[in-house]
Amino acid sequence: MKKGTETTVYDCSLITLPKLEVDRGAITFASNNREVPFEIKRLYYLYDIPSGSDRGAHAHKELQQLILAASGSFTITVNDGKQKRSFALNQPNIGLYLPPGLWRELTDFSGGSICLVLASHEYDEGDYIRNLEIFRVWKS
Numbered sequence: 001m002k003k004g005t006e007t008t009v010y011d012c013s014l015i016t017l018p019k020l021e022v023d024r025g026a027i028t029f030a031s032n033n034r035e036v037p038f039e040i041k042r043l044y045y046l047y048d049i050p051s052g053s054d055r056g057a058h059a060h061k062e063l064q065q066l067i068l069a070a071s072g073s074f075t076i077t078v079n080d081g082k083q084k085r086s087f088a089l090n091q092p093n094i095g096l097y098l099p100p101g102l103w104r105e106l107t108d109f110s111g112g113s114i115c116l117v118l119a120s121h122e123y124d125e126g127d128y129i130r131n132l133e134i135f136r137v138w139k140s
């Protein structure tokens with residue numbers, strides 16, 4: 001796997017998780033190292049997001065993530081210091097894999113949306129870069 005300093009926006013990928021539709025609704029699931037290309041150590045979710053709020057605006061040095069719109073929709077824009085790519089997430093079974101080393105901004109949350117994040121490491125503030133200029137220098 002590439003180090004965080006070496007990744008580009010083209011190392012992101014959309015991952016389609018299984019979706020079973022039964023007469024009582026639908027179910028989607030994911031397993032370590034099968035649908036998810038890393039070992040999940042943590043999950044968290046963003047919700048009750050006020051309209052017009054943005055989230056993210058940071059990068060991770062080592063963390064890998066799979067980010068899903070478990071409900072509703074939002075946009076993720078990634079930046080590797082040179083190029084940007086945007087992904088609209090709006091289906092509960094399609095997630096965006098983020099390798100380490102990408103600045104990300106989450107915008108355009110629909111009302112009541114839930115952003116579910118599967119993460120490869122436990123929470124560590126030392127893994128964050130929260131300043132875009134410092135991120136650009138770190139990537140160069």
Ligand code: TYD
Nearest residue numbers: 042043044046054055056057058122123124
């Ligand atoms: P942050 O990752 O900055 O959220 P956002 O998605 O809005 O960029 O985290 C917001 C706050 O929550 C920050 O003070 C750190 C804390 N936090 C934890 O304590 N544990 C966690 O697992 C996460 C993801 C965040």
